[in-house]
Amino acid sequence: MTMIPKEAKIFDPNDAATGSNGAELLDSSVVKRGDQWHMFLAGQAHGFGAPRLYSATLPTGAPLSAAGWQLTRDTSGELIPLAAPSAQGTWDANGGRHCPSYVRGFDPQTNRWIERIYYAGGAEFIWGPYTIGYLEWDGTAWQPQSEPAFHATEDWEHGSVYEPNLIYHDGKWKMWYVAGSNHEKYLAHGYSESEDGRTWGAHTLFAPADMFLFDFCVRPRGDSFDAIFARVALGDSIPPETGLWHCRADAPHGDLKQWSEPVQIMTAEDRGWHTGPWKPSLVFDEQKSQRALIFFDGLYNTGAGGPFPFAFTLGCLELDLPE
Structure with missing residues (x-):
């Protein structure tokens, strides 16, 4: 029987029941490492x-759940960052670290499997x-790098790349990302591949800017991909297409036209504790292949x-996605 979709709030800086204690935490990337589920987040510990x-x-x-998440804090109750802040003047210093995306892949230079958390960094400003x-x-420990691995090179990227979403598939590191900026009201979506996750190939347009597509999160399921x-x-108005969408494909294609016709699964309706959802992180239930948790x-x-x-x-949306 198909379940009725349900939503749950996980973190809210103004809701003591969520354990946020005033911290704004979002941009989740959820993954199981060993026998434990981990959530990587971006945010401000003190707002x-x-x-x-x-x-x-x-x-x-x-088991995977929307409930029960505990933030990593020290004995004084302070949030523990994954890595120390960068020095002034570096690529991710003043503007901070945003929108993490966990991926495990093979590094041919060291001939081993490695874990990375990709993210967008701002050298000067939070808004890019x-x-x-x-x-x-x-x-x-998680070790930062002295230089970024990927930067805007094409005119259509408008000098800024962010919101990375990565998988490792068929011997390649594959990344979908946003190019442009909110204040320009220009958001194109790009795609690129790499042998090692450091040096990247062509930056190709995955979806046009007029879609305002954000955060294309890909996950394997069986012999296909969701x-x-x-x-x-x-803008000032919220069009009906604002929200979360689902599509499928036989392979993790680098062109949206090669994916199935998208179906909207959440609107921007005001739920009180949230409107206009973005930055989805898709995870499938280990026991029920159709059951999805979308943070x-x-x-x-x-x-x-x-x-x-x-x-x-x-928050988290739990629902069944067609197989």
């Missing part, structure tokens, strides 16, 4: 400053422009006034 990367986990051995780099797991993506609104970002108006009277939240 200001350059965003950093953080983590949360479910108890070891616990951005380049894309990664943290790499050394067996003990993707969840967001379409966002950048997503949202925001709501706090009513506090000022230039930005909004709070960011993280």
Whole structure:
């Protein structure tokens, strides 16, 4: 029997029940490492400053769920970042680290399988422009890199690349990403491949800017691939296509036209604790292949006034996706 879709709030800086304790945490990337589910996040521990990367986990051995996530804190209760902040003047310093995407792949240079968390970094401003780099797991800690691995090279990228979503498939590191900026109201979607995740091939246009497509998250299921993506609104009005969409393909193609006709699975309807979902992270239930948990970002108006009277939240949509 197909389940009725349901939503759950996970983190909200103004809701003590979520354990956020005032921190704004979003942009999740959810993965099982060993016998434990991990969630990698971007955010601000105290609601200001350059965003950093953080983590949360479910108890070891616990099944995937929207409930039970515990943020990684030290004994004083402070959030522990995945890596120390970069030095002033570096590629991800003043603008911080945003939109993490975990991936495990093979590195031909070291001849071993490695774990990385790709993310967008801003050298000067939180709102960009951005380049894309990664943290790499050394067996003990996540190590930052001194230079980004990917930057805008094409005119259609408008000098900024961010919101990376990666998989490793068929011997290649494959990345879907946003190019442009919100303040320009220009969001094209790009695609690129790499042998090692450091040096990338051609930057090709995956979806046109007039779609306002955001965060194309791809996951394998059986012999095919599913993707969840967001379409966002950048003007004063919110068109009906704003929300989350699902599509499928026989391979992780680098052109949206090679995927199935997308079906909308969530609108931008105001739920109180969130509107206009974006940054989906798709994970399938280990016991039920049709059951999907889609972690997503949202925001709501706090009513506090000022230039930005909004709070960011993280939620989860649980539903069955057709096989």
